[in-house]
Amino acid sequence: MPNIAVFIEQRDGAIKKVAWQMISQARRLADAAGGEVWAVLLGGDANAAAGPAGAHGAHKLFHAGDQLAAYDSERYGVALATFCRAQKPDLVLVGATALGRDLAPKTAAKLGCACVSDAIALTFEGGAWEVRRPVYAGKCFVDVVPKTAPAIVGIRPNAFVAQEGTGAPAPVVAFDAGQAQVTPKAVVREIVTATAGRVELTEADIVVSGGRGIKGPEHYALIEDLAAALGAAAGASRAVVDAGWVDYSHQVGQTGKTVGPNLYIACGISGAIQHLAGMSSSKCIVAINKDAAAPIFKVADFGIVGDLFEVVPALTEAVRKIRG
Ligand SMILES: Cc1cc2nc3c(=O)[nH]c(=O)nc-3n(C[C@H](O)[C@H](O)[C@H](O)COP(=O)(O)OP(=O)(O)OC[C@H]3O[C@@H](n4cnc5c(N)ncnc54)[C@H](O)[C@@H]3O)c2cc1C
DSSP states (O other): OOOEEEEEOEETTEEOHHHHHHHHHHHHHHHHHTOOEEEEEESSOHHHHHHHHHHHTOSEEEEEOTTOSSOOHHHHHHHHHHHHHHHOOSEEEEEOSHHHHHHHHHHHHHHTOOEEEEESEEEEETTEEEEEEEETTTTEEEEEOOOSSSEEEEEOTTSSOOOOOOOOOOOEEEOOOOGGGOOOSSOOOOOOOTTTTSOOGGGOSEEEEEOGGGOSGGGHHHHHHHHHHHTOEEEEOHHHHHTTSSOGGGBBSTTSBOOOOSEEEEESOOOOHHHHTTTTTOSEEEEEESOTTOTHHHHOSEEEESOHHHHHHHHHHHHHHHHO
16 A cells, blocks of 8 residues: 655644645645555644644654654654554655755665655656656756655655645554664754744745845845845845855755745846746745846736835835834
Protein backbone atom coordinates (compact mmCIF):
# COMPACT_ATOMS: atom_id res chain seq x y z
CA MET A 1 0.00 0.00 0.00
CA PRO A 2 1.63 3.32 -1.02
CA ASN A 3 1.18 5.13 2.30
CA ILE A 4 2.84 8.53 2.67
CA ALA A 5 4.31 9.77 5.95
CA VAL A 6 4.65 13.53 6.44
CA PHE A 7 7.03 14.92 9.06
CA ILE A 8 5.34 17.74 11.00
CA GLU A 9 7.99 20.25 12.01
CA GLN A 10 7.36 22.12 15.25
CA ARG A 11 9.51 24.75 16.93
CA ASP A 12 8.50 25.68 20.47
CA GLY A 13 5.18 24.02 19.68
CA ALA A 14 4.47 26.18 16.60
CA ILE A 15 4.02 24.12 13.43
CA LYS A 16 5.61 25.25 10.14
CA LYS A 17 3.14 25.92 7.31
CA VAL A 18 5.03 23.56 5.00
CA ALA A 19 3.60 20.65 7.05
CA TRP A 20 0.02 21.48 6.01
CA GLN A 21 1.13 22.05 2.40
CA MET A 22 2.79 18.59 2.31
CA ILE A 23 -0.20 16.86 3.92
CA SER A 24 -2.56 18.43 1.36
CA GLN A 25 -0.38 17.28 -1.55
CA ALA A 26 0.17 13.85 0.03
CA ARG A 27 -3.59 13.41 0.34
CA ARG A 28 -4.13 14.26 -3.34
CA LEU A 29 -1.50 11.64 -4.27
CA ALA A 30 -2.61 9.03 -1.72
CA ASP A 31 -6.20 9.22 -3.00
CA ALA A 32 -4.91 8.54 -6.53
CA ALA A 33 -2.53 5.79 -5.38
CA GLY A 34 -4.95 4.12 -2.95
CA GLY A 35 -2.95 4.72 0.24
CA GLU A 36 -3.11 6.72 3.47
CA VAL A 37 -1.43 9.88 4.77
CA TRP A 38 0.30 9.65 8.15
CA ALA A 39 1.40 12.80 9.94
CA VAL A 40 4.43 12.24 12.19
CA LEU A 41 4.93 14.72 15.04
CA LEU A 42 7.96 14.62 17.33
CA GLY A 43 7.58 16.69 20.52
CA GLY A 44 4.90 19.40 20.50
CA ASP A 45 1.21 19.01 21.31
CA ALA A 46 -0.36 16.07 19.46
CA ASN A 47 -3.94 16.94 20.43
CA ALA A 48 -3.55 20.50 19.12
CA ALA A 49 -1.99 19.24 15.86
CA ALA A 50 -4.59 16.51 15.28
CA GLY A 51 -7.30 19.02 14.21
CA PRO A 52 -5.40 20.79 11.42
CA ALA A 53 -3.66 17.53 10.41
CA GLY A 54 -7.06 15.86 9.84
CA ALA A 55 -8.53 18.95 8.18
CA HIS A 56 -5.68 19.00 5.66
CA GLY A 57 -6.09 15.31 4.88
CA ALA A 58 -4.08 13.13 7.31
CA HIS A 59 -5.67 9.77 8.17
CA LYS A 60 -3.62 9.38 11.39
CA LEU A 61 -1.19 11.38 13.48
CA PHE A 62 1.70 9.40 14.95
CA HIS A 63 3.28 11.09 17.97
CA ALA A 64 6.32 10.60 20.19
CA GLY A 65 7.13 13.24 22.76
CA ASP A 66 9.65 11.81 25.20
CA GLN A 67 12.98 13.76 24.97
CA LEU A 68 11.90 15.23 21.63
CA ALA A 69 10.55 18.66 22.64
CA ALA A 70 13.43 20.54 20.96
CA TYR A 71 15.28 19.51 17.82
CA ASP A 72 18.24 17.24 18.32
CA SER A 73 19.71 15.83 15.14
CA GLU A 74 20.54 12.36 16.50
CA ARG A 75 17.36 11.91 18.54
CA TYR A 76 15.07 13.02 15.69
CA GLY A 77 16.98 10.88 13.16
CA VAL A 78 16.55 7.78 15.32
CA ALA A 79 12.87 8.64 15.96
CA LEU A 80 11.96 9.02 12.28
CA ALA A 81 13.98 5.95 11.25
CA THR A 82 12.34 3.88 14.02
CA PHE A 83 8.93 5.03 12.84
CA CYS A 84 9.74 4.04 9.25
CA ARG A 85 11.00 0.58 10.22
CA ALA A 86 7.82 -0.10 12.21
CA GLN A 87 5.16 1.42 9.93
CA LYS A 88 6.84 0.96 6.54
CA PRO A 89 5.60 4.04 4.66
CA ASP A 90 6.35 4.08 0.94
CA LEU A 91 7.36 7.73 0.93
CA VAL A 92 8.39 10.17 3.68
CA LEU A 93 8.01 13.92 3.07
CA VAL A 94 10.12 16.36 5.10
CA GLY A 95 10.01 20.16 4.64
CA ALA A 96 13.23 21.53 3.12
CA THR A 97 13.71 23.93 6.03
CA ALA A 98 17.00 24.30 7.90
CA LEU A 99 15.84 21.52 10.25
CA GLY A 100 14.50 19.32 7.46
CA ARG A 101 17.70 19.63 5.41
CA ASP A 102 19.52 18.12 8.37
CA LEU A 103 16.94 15.48 9.28
CA ALA A 104 16.10 14.03 5.84
CA PRO A 105 19.60 12.79 4.82
CA LYS A 106 20.38 11.67 8.37
CA THR A 107 17.26 9.49 8.46
CA ALA A 108 17.92 8.19 4.94
CA ALA A 109 21.48 7.21 5.94
CA LYS A 110 20.14 5.28 8.93
CA LEU A 111 17.65 3.43 6.71
CA GLY A 112 19.99 3.06 3.72
CA CYS A 113 17.28 4.46 1.47
CA ALA A 114 16.99 7.08 -1.29
CA CYS A 115 16.90 10.75 -0.35
CA VAL A 116 15.86 13.45 -2.83
CA SER A 117 16.31 17.03 -1.64
CA ASP A 118 14.65 20.35 -2.47
CA ALA A 119 11.71 18.94 -4.44
CA ILE A 120 9.29 21.35 -6.10
CA ALA A 121 6.90 18.78 -7.61
CA LEU A 122 5.84 15.24 -6.83
CA THR A 123 3.70 12.88 -8.90
CA PHE A 124 2.62 9.23 -8.86
CA GLU A 125 2.76 7.77 -12.38
CA GLY A 126 2.43 4.11 -13.38
CA GLY A 127 3.00 2.88 -9.84
CA ALA A 128 6.13 4.99 -9.23
CA TRP A 129 6.87 8.29 -7.48
CA GLU A 130 8.51 10.98 -9.56
CA VAL A 131 10.19 13.94 -7.92
CA ARG A 132 11.22 17.16 -9.70
CA ARG A 133 14.07 19.25 -8.31
CA PRO A 134 16.16 22.17 -9.61
CA VAL A 135 19.87 21.65 -10.35
CA TYR A 136 22.78 23.88 -11.41
CA ALA A 137 21.52 26.88 -9.41
CA GLY A 138 18.06 26.57 -10.93
CA LYS A 139 19.25 26.56 -14.56
CA CYS A 140 17.44 23.27 -15.22
CA PHE A 141 15.34 20.61 -13.52
CA VAL A 142 15.72 16.86 -13.12
CA ASP A 143 12.96 14.32 -12.59
CA VAL A 144 14.07 11.62 -10.15
CA VAL A 145 12.41 8.23 -9.64
CA PRO A 146 13.48 6.87 -6.22
CA LYS A 147 14.04 3.11 -6.24
CA THR A 148 13.72 2.32 -2.52
CA ALA A 149 10.82 2.07 -0.10
CA PRO A 150 10.74 4.21 1.82
CA ALA A 151 12.22 7.10 -0.09
CA ILE A 152 12.71 10.37 1.77
CA VAL A 153 11.88 13.56 -0.11
CA GLY A 154 12.67 17.11 1.05
CA ILE A 155 9.92 19.48 -0.10
CA ARG A 156 10.51 23.20 -0.63
CA PRO A 157 8.23 25.36 1.53
CA ASN A 158 5.35 26.83 -0.53
CA ALA A 159 5.89 24.44 -3.45
CA PHE A 160 2.39 23.08 -2.76
CA VAL A 161 -0.85 24.77 -1.75
CA ALA A 162 -2.32 23.90 1.64
CA GLN A 163 -5.96 22.91 1.30
CA GLU A 164 -7.97 22.89 4.49
CA GLY A 165 -11.16 20.86 4.33
CA THR A 166 -13.66 19.81 6.94
CA GLY A 167 -12.04 16.46 7.80
CA ALA A 168 -12.30 15.23 11.39
CA PRO A 169 -9.23 15.49 13.66
CA ALA A 170 -6.70 12.77 12.82
CA PRO A 171 -6.67 10.00 15.46
CA VAL A 172 -3.48 10.25 17.55
CA VAL A 173 -1.32 7.10 17.71
CA ALA A 174 1.58 7.12 20.19
CA PHE A 175 4.69 5.27 19.03
CA ASP A 176 7.98 4.18 20.56
CA ALA A 177 10.62 6.41 18.97
CA GLY A 178 13.56 4.24 20.10
CA GLN A 179 15.05 6.95 22.33
CA ALA A 180 16.25 4.45 24.97
CA GLN A 181 19.04 3.36 22.60
CA VAL A 182 20.22 6.93 21.83
CA THR A 183 23.42 8.17 23.43
CA PRO A 184 23.77 11.72 22.09
CA LYS A 185 27.31 12.66 21.07
CA ALA A 186 26.49 16.31 21.70
CA VAL A 187 23.85 18.12 23.71
CA VAL A 188 21.96 21.23 22.56
CA ARG A 189 22.12 23.68 25.48
CA GLU A 190 20.42 26.74 23.99
CA ILE A 191 18.93 27.83 20.68
CA VAL A 192 19.53 31.50 19.85
CA THR A 193 17.57 32.59 16.79
CA ALA A 194 19.25 35.15 14.54
CA THR A 195 15.84 36.16 13.19
CA ALA A 196 14.28 36.82 16.61
CA GLY A 197 11.45 39.30 16.15
CA ARG A 198 11.73 39.11 12.34
CA VAL A 199 8.95 37.50 10.32
CA GLU A 200 10.27 34.44 8.44
CA LEU A 201 9.77 34.83 4.66
CA THR A 202 8.39 31.37 3.96
CA GLU A 203 5.91 31.61 6.85
CA ALA A 204 4.76 35.20 6.25
CA ASP A 205 1.20 36.20 5.32
CA ILE A 206 2.49 39.43 3.77
CA VAL A 207 5.83 39.94 1.98
CA VAL A 208 7.25 43.27 0.80
CA SER A 209 10.19 42.86 -1.60
CA GLY A 210 12.63 45.34 -3.08
CA GLY A 211 14.43 45.08 -6.41
CA ARG A 212 17.23 46.91 -8.20
CA GLY A 213 14.85 49.88 -8.46
CA ILE A 214 15.75 50.79 -4.86
CA LYS A 215 19.12 51.92 -6.30
CA GLY A 216 21.33 51.18 -3.28
CA PRO A 217 21.57 49.41 0.10
CA GLU A 218 20.73 52.58 2.02
CA HIS A 219 17.21 52.56 0.51
CA TYR A 220 16.31 49.01 1.58
CA ALA A 221 15.07 50.68 4.78
CA LEU A 222 12.07 51.85 2.72
CA ILE A 223 11.15 48.20 2.15
CA GLU A 224 11.76 47.28 5.80
CA ASP A 225 9.64 50.22 7.01
CA LEU A 226 6.64 49.21 4.89
CA ALA A 227 7.14 45.58 5.95
CA ALA A 228 7.25 46.59 9.64
CA ALA A 229 4.11 48.73 9.28
CA LEU A 230 2.25 45.76 7.74
CA GLY A 231 3.72 43.10 10.05
CA ALA A 232 5.26 41.58 6.93
CA ALA A 233 8.53 39.87 6.00
CA ALA A 234 11.02 41.79 3.85
CA GLY A 235 12.26 40.09 0.68
CA ALA A 236 14.47 41.01 -2.25
CA SER A 237 15.24 40.12 -5.84
CA ARG A 238 18.50 38.37 -6.70
CA ALA A 239 19.84 41.60 -8.25
CA VAL A 240 19.71 43.19 -4.80
CA VAL A 241 21.30 40.17 -3.11
CA ASP A 242 24.03 39.79 -5.77
CA ALA A 243 24.89 43.48 -5.35
CA GLY A 244 25.44 42.78 -1.64
CA TRP A 245 22.72 45.23 -0.56
CA VAL A 246 20.98 42.59 1.62
CA ASP A 247 21.69 39.11 2.87
CA TYR A 248 20.88 36.03 0.74
CA SER A 249 18.31 34.90 3.34
CA HIS A 250 16.01 37.61 1.87
CA GLN A 251 16.15 36.37 -1.73
CA VAL A 252 12.85 35.34 -3.32
CA GLY A 253 12.87 33.26 -6.47
CA GLN A 254 14.05 30.15 -8.21
CA THR A 255 17.42 30.14 -6.44
CA GLY A 256 16.09 31.81 -3.30
CA LYS A 257 13.01 31.16 -1.22
CA THR A 258 9.57 30.26 -2.52
CA VAL A 259 6.91 32.31 -0.76
CA GLY A 260 3.13 31.93 -0.78
CA PRO A 261 1.69 34.87 1.18
CA ASN A 262 -1.80 36.35 0.96
CA LEU A 263 -0.21 39.63 -0.20
CA TYR A 264 3.08 40.18 -2.07
CA ILE A 265 4.22 43.75 -2.75
CA ALA A 266 7.00 44.00 -5.37
CA CYS A 267 8.79 47.36 -5.33
CA GLY A 268 11.16 48.18 -8.20
CA ILE A 269 11.25 44.57 -9.41
CA SER A 270 11.01 43.93 -13.17
CA GLY A 271 9.40 40.47 -12.91
CA ALA A 272 12.03 38.16 -14.41
CA ILE A 273 10.85 34.56 -14.79
CA GLN A 274 13.26 33.41 -12.05
CA HIS A 275 11.77 35.90 -9.59
CA LEU A 276 8.21 34.91 -10.52
CA ALA A 277 9.11 31.25 -9.83
CA GLY A 278 9.37 32.14 -6.15
CA MET A 279 6.30 34.32 -5.65
CA SER A 280 3.71 33.83 -8.37
CA SER A 281 1.56 31.58 -6.16
CA SER A 282 0.95 34.57 -3.83
CA LYS A 283 -2.80 35.16 -3.48
CA CYS A 284 -2.65 38.89 -4.27
CA ILE A 285 0.29 40.59 -6.01
CA VAL A 286 0.82 44.36 -5.96
CA ALA A 287 3.55 45.81 -8.20
CA ILE A 288 5.12 49.24 -7.89
CA ASN A 289 7.28 50.10 -10.90
CA LYS A 290 7.95 53.27 -12.86
CA ASP A 291 7.95 51.35 -16.16
CA ALA A 292 4.38 50.60 -17.25
CA ALA A 293 5.72 47.87 -19.59
CA ALA A 294 7.56 45.94 -16.83
CA PRO A 295 6.64 42.21 -17.00
CA ILE A 296 5.71 42.17 -13.29
CA PHE A 297 2.45 43.93 -14.22
CA LYS A 298 1.41 40.81 -16.22
CA VAL A 299 1.14 38.78 -12.99
CA ALA A 300 0.07 41.64 -10.70
CA ASP A 301 -3.50 41.91 -9.39
CA PHE A 302 -2.94 45.62 -8.68
CA GLY A 303 -0.27 47.82 -10.26
CA ILE A 304 1.03 51.26 -9.37
CA VAL A 305 3.00 52.91 -12.16
CA GLY A 306 5.18 55.35 -10.27
CA ASP A 307 8.42 56.15 -8.53
CA LEU A 308 8.87 53.83 -5.55
CA PHE A 309 10.67 56.61 -3.66
CA GLU A 310 7.36 58.48 -3.59
CA VAL A 311 4.88 55.59 -3.51
CA VAL A 312 6.45 53.36 -0.83
CA PRO A 313 6.85 56.03 1.92
CA ALA A 314 3.30 57.27 1.18
CA LEU A 315 1.98 53.69 1.54
CA THR A 316 3.92 53.18 4.79
CA GLU A 317 2.48 56.43 6.16
CA ALA A 318 -1.06 55.43 5.16
CA VAL A 319 -0.73 51.96 6.73
CA ARG A 320 0.63 53.47 9.97
CA LYS A 321 -2.31 55.89 10.11
CA ILE A 322 -4.87 53.13 9.53
CA ARG A 323 -3.24 50.87 12.12
CA GLY A 324 -2.96 53.70 14.60
C1 LIG B 1 19.76 30.61 -13.06
C2 LIG B 1 19.21 31.92 -12.58
C3 LIG B 1 18.57 31.96 -11.37
C4 LIG B 1 18.02 33.17 -10.89
N1 LIG B 1 17.37 33.19 -9.68
C5 LIG B 1 16.77 34.32 -9.28
C6 LIG B 1 16.01 34.37 -8.07
O1 LIG B 1 15.95 33.40 -7.29
N2 LIG B 1 15.40 35.52 -7.73
C7 LIG B 1 15.46 36.66 -8.52
O2 LIG B 1 14.86 37.68 -8.15
N3 LIG B 1 16.17 36.64 -9.67
C8 LIG B 1 16.84 35.52 -10.06
N4 LIG B 1 17.59 35.54 -11.18
C9 LIG B 1 17.85 36.85 -11.82
C10 LIG B 1 16.74 37.34 -12.71
O3 LIG B 1 16.90 36.83 -14.01
C11 LIG B 1 16.76 38.90 -12.77
O4 LIG B 1 18.03 39.32 -13.22
C12 LIG B 1 16.46 39.58 -11.45
O5 LIG B 1 15.29 39.05 -10.89
C13 LIG B 1 16.28 41.07 -11.69
O6 LIG B 1 16.08 41.72 -10.46
P1 LIG B 1 15.27 43.09 -10.42
O7 LIG B 1 13.91 42.91 -10.96
O8 LIG B 1 15.43 43.62 -9.03
O9 LIG B 1 16.16 44.04 -11.35
P2 LIG B 1 15.86 44.63 -12.78
O10 LIG B 1 15.49 43.58 -13.74
O11 LIG B 1 17.01 45.50 -13.11
O12 LIG B 1 14.57 45.53 -12.55
C14 LIG B 1 14.55 46.72 -11.82
C15 LIG B 1 13.16 47.32 -11.99
O13 LIG B 1 13.06 48.47 -11.16
C16 LIG B 1 12.30 49.44 -11.86
N5 LIG B 1 12.65 50.75 -11.28
C17 LIG B 1 13.82 51.41 -11.39
N6 LIG B 1 13.77 52.56 -10.67
C18 LIG B 1 12.53 52.62 -10.12
C19 LIG B 1 11.88 53.56 -9.28
N7 LIG B 1 12.49 54.67 -8.84
N8 LIG B 1 10.60 53.32 -8.92
C20 LIG B 1 9.95 52.19 -9.33
N9 LIG B 1 10.54 51.28 -10.14
C21 LIG B 1 11.81 51.47 -10.52
C22 LIG B 1 12.70 49.27 -13.31
O14 LIG B 1 11.69 49.79 -14.17
C23 LIG B 1 12.85 47.77 -13.42
O15 LIG B 1 11.66 47.16 -13.86
C24 LIG B 1 18.15 34.35 -11.66
C25 LIG B 1 18.79 34.31 -12.91
C26 LIG B 1 19.32 33.10 -13.36
C27 LIG B 1 20.00 33.08 -14.68
